[in-house]
Amino acid sequence: xxxxxxxxxxTIFGGHGDLAFxxxxxxxxxxxxxxxxxxxxxxxxxxRDQMTNEEHCDIVKLKLQEFLPEKAFDxxxxxxxxxxxxxxxxxxxxxxSYSGLKELLTMYPQRDRINYLSTAPxxxxxxxxxxxxxxxxxxxxxxxxEKPIGRDLESxxxxxxxxxKYFEESxxxxxxxxxxxxxxxxxxxxxxxxxxxxxxxxxNNIDHVQITVAESVGVEGRWGxxxxxxxxxxxxxxxxxxxxxxxxxxxxxxxxxxxxxxEKVKVLRSLRLMSAADIEQKTVRAQYASxxxxxxxxxxxxxGEGVEESTTETFAALRVDIDNWRWNGVPFYLRSGKRMRxxxxxxxxxxxxxxxxxFANKGKxxxxxxxxxxxxxxxxxxxxxxxxxxxxxxxxRLQQVELELNTPLNMxxxxxxxxxxxxxxxxxxxxxxxxxxxxxAAWKWADVILEGWAEDIVPMKSYSxxxxxxxxxxxxxxxxGRSWHDE
Ligand code: NAP
Numbered sequence: 146x147x148x149x150x151x152x153x154x155x156t157i158f159g160g161h162g163d164l165a166f167x168x169x170x171x172x173x174x175x176x177x178x179x180x181x182x183x184x185x186x187x188x189x190x191x192x193r194d195q196m197t198n199e200e201h202c203d204i205v206k207l208k209l210q211e212f213l214p215e216k217a218f219d220x221x222x223x224x225x226x227x228x229x230x231x232x233x234x235x236x237x238x239x240x241x242s243y244s245g246l247k248e249l250l251t252m253y254p255q256r257d258r259i260n261y262l263s264t265a266p267x268x269x270x271x272x273x274x275x276x277x278x279x280x281x282x283x284x285x286x287x288x289x290x291e292k293p294i295g296r297d298l299e300s301x302x303x304x305x306x307x308x309x310k311y312f313e314e315s316x317x318x319x320x321x322x323x324x325x326x327x328x329x330x331x332x333x334x335x336x337x338x339x340x341x342x343x344x345x346x347x348x349n350n351i352d353h354v355q356i357t358v359a360e361s362v363g364v365e366g367r368w369g370x371x372x373x374x375x376x377x378x379x380x381x382x383x384x385x386x387x388x389x390x391x392x393x394x395x396x397x398x399x400x401x402x403x404x405x406x407x408e409k410v411k412v413l414r415s416l417r418l419m420s421a422a423d424i425e426q427k428t429v430r431a432q433y434a435s436x437x438x439x440x441x442x443x444x445x446x447x448x449g450e451g452v453e454e455s456t457t458e459t460f461a462a463l464r465v466d467i468d469n470w471r472w473n474g475v476p477f478y479l480r481s482g483k484r485m486r487x488x489x490x491x492x493x494x495x496x497x498x499x500x501x502x503x504f505a506n507k508g509k510x511x512x513x514x515x516x517x518x519x520x521x522x523x524x525x526x527x528x529x530x531x532x533x534x535x536x537x538x539x540x541x542r543l544q545q546v547e548l549e550l551n552t553p554l555n556m557x558x559x560x561x562x563x564x565x566x567x568x569x570x571x572x573x574x575x576x577x578x579x580x581x582x583x584x585x586a587a588w589k590w591a592d593v594i595l596e597g598w599a600e601d602i603v604p605m606k607s608y609s610x611x612x613x614x615x616x617x618x619x620x621x622x623x624x625x626g627r628s629w630h631d632e
Contacts, residue, residue, distance in 0.1 A: 152185040153257035153571055154250055158235070158272050159264035160190030164291065166208040168322075169263060171217075172563040174209055177229060178222040179558075181568055184229065189249060191235040201232035217558060237268045240275050247279045258286040259570055266294055270307030277311040289318045289570055292383050293374055297595065298588035305581055318570050319579040323384040325562030325569075328524035330577075332391045332492070333405075335526065335550070345496065347471045352513060354477045355493045355630055356388050358521075359485035361438055363610065364459075368452055371483075375457040377430070377598075380481040382591040386413065387579070388492055389477055393467055402576040406583060413586035417466040424597035426624075427465075429606060429617040430458035433484040436610030443484065443610045456605060459483045462618035463594070464625070478622050480629070484610040490521035493630045505540040512545050517630070526550040 155173070157165050176182040190201060206227075210218050233245040250258060260276060262269050269290060276282050288308065295301025308317060323329055336342055345351070358380055364371040371379065390409040397404035419427065432455075434445040446452075446459050460482030467477065496514040504511065515529040528548040533541055569577055597603065606615035613619075613631065622629055 151257060152183045152253075153259055154187045154189060154253065155259040155261060155567075155571075156189040156191060156233075156246065156250075157261045157263055158191045158237075158268070159262070160232075161192040161194055161204070162263055164263045165190070166205075167212050168561070168563045169261065169567070170205055170208060171213050172561055172567050174213065174222070174226050175217075175558065175560065175564055176568060176571075177226050178219070182229075182571065184225065186229060187231055187249070188229050189231045189233055189246065191233050191246065193234065193236050195234055196232060198230070198232055202227045202230050205230055214558070237264070237271050237275070240278065243275050243279045243281075247281060250281055254283070256285065257571070257573075258283060259289065260286065261289040261291075261567075261570075263291055266290070266304050269304050270310075273308050273311040282311055286312070287316050287318055287570055287573070288312050289320055291320055293378060294319060294584055295588070296374060296378055297592050298585060301584055301588050305584070309581075314581055315575070317578075317581075318575055319581075319584060320566055321383050321387050321577075321579055322562045322566060323520070324387055324577040325564075325566040326520055326524060327560075327565070328518060328520050328526065329388065329391065330565075331526065332388075332518060333400075337396050348473050348475045350496055351475055352495045352497045353475055353625075353627060354389075354392055354495070356385050356392075356477065356479045356491075357493075357630070358384055358481040358490045359488060359613075360483050361485055361488045361611075363433065363438070363443060363484045364446065368449070371459075372453075372455050372457045376459055376461040376481050376483070377591060377595060381461050381463070381479060382587050383579075385479045385481060386587045386590075389465065389479070390583075392492060392494070393472055393477070395471070400576065402574065402578075403580075405576050406580045410580070410583050410586055411469075412467065413583060413590065415467050415469040415472075416586075416590045417468050418590060418593050419597065421597060421602050424594055424602045427463060427621065428594055428598070428603055429460070429462040429615060429621050430598055430603060431460040431482070431606035431608050431615040431617070432457070433459050433482070433610045434607045436484070436612065438484060438611045445610065446484075458598070458605065460485075460606075460608060460614050460618070462614065462621055464621060476625060478627075478629075480614065480618055482608075482614050486611055486613050488522050489631070490519070491630070492518040492520070494518075495627075504543060510543050515630075 157169055159165060173182065173188055206223060209223065231249060233249060235242045235246060262272055273288065290308065295304050336346060390412045393412045394408040397408045432446045435448060436443060447455060462480035465477040465479055494516040498513050499511065502511055511531055517527045517529065519525045528550060529545055530548060531543050532546040534544045566577060606617045608615040
């Protein structure tokens, strides 16, 4: 049996939405079944749909059967989990509708209260206000905010200021589910628990870093939502920036939340703000055109029902420079896109070439050492090294070999990122959540690029669905004499 935490009440606003059913409920089911969530804790779903508790449980059961991995649904476990489920009918526009939640929560006034806002960010302020008006916020309350928090610095400030009227910064958990992935946390373990990486992790030894988050799916019926944001706001400003921070940050003095977040924010503040000329040379934006995905023809971003003219990018590639001692002259190449050839998220650290080769063919057979941290579809870490090909050939022949740094997993089920993050909220550990200054520093950097794109400093390119993106992205890195990892 795992640790048992204090009893808490978790309210999910937007509890019948896609995220709640696909990620949050399965995560809570596992936490409960695995003993991380006390059986007395309650999971309260707030929805507009009129229904009884029994009807709600039936829906949750169906959704768990749909979204849990095969064989993970267990009838006995669900019967126990079901006892923790409650539903309240709330319309965010109707303050009076919070009375049912008030009744439930005030049954146990001392309990920790977790408010998960799985809604559009426009509702964050009004939900917090209603919670406050109904006196449902206590010192033991926490609020979890889903991304995106705004679409630029100004709009993110409006949302944050509104939430901060009712919750202290220490009670706010801004989620970035990438940080809940085991391999992402392993970046810190790798960097800060292995002496061998310490002297190598800087501009003297690292040539450049590539961070890719590629999705094979398109906008999948969420065109309206996606078109408000695009690749830069939806992916680069948050997920890719957070990954960049973990690679680039200085060692924190401890694993305390603020030690880690202090170091991350220093990286964000060291990002070189781009000039108009930089935006032109170092950024690429593109939209996918029709093509094929998994052997099937798929429409382009601007095709299909309900689609309008749009200048929203579905792909972004950038060269990012960090102006500090450690990273001076080391480019970080970032790219993210929808409808790419394959789903693939990875960080690749390219070490510098050896200064002189003593091997045949002037060392042309030698590749740079690379540390490949794969996040999706599989999580793994590989260190690519050179090694001798066994045999008696006169000239020593070399080959690239991979050192696998993966720990065999002796777990019945590998926890999903949302499980980790929900458990951290339950434990009141905000290390893996973004602090206000981090969000603002990331927007400050991204806004400059977004403004440049709005002024058409760099033209919108096109790429066929099911490919690796536009040729301009290849040129972006080729100009520096480098190529993307998968080329
Ligand atoms: P969604 O499916 O549209 O769910 C939003 C929920 O909010 C719906 O259940 C909706 O209820 C509810 N809602 C809307 N207006 C309401 C009102 N006036 N009163 C009460 N409830 C209302 O969206 P989602 O995909 O779950 O996303 C939720 C949030 O998470 C968004 O901010 C999104 O950007 C973020 N996010 C989602 C994902 C994902 O994979 N889905 C990933 C990362 C972040 P009805 O069903 O009654 O309309």
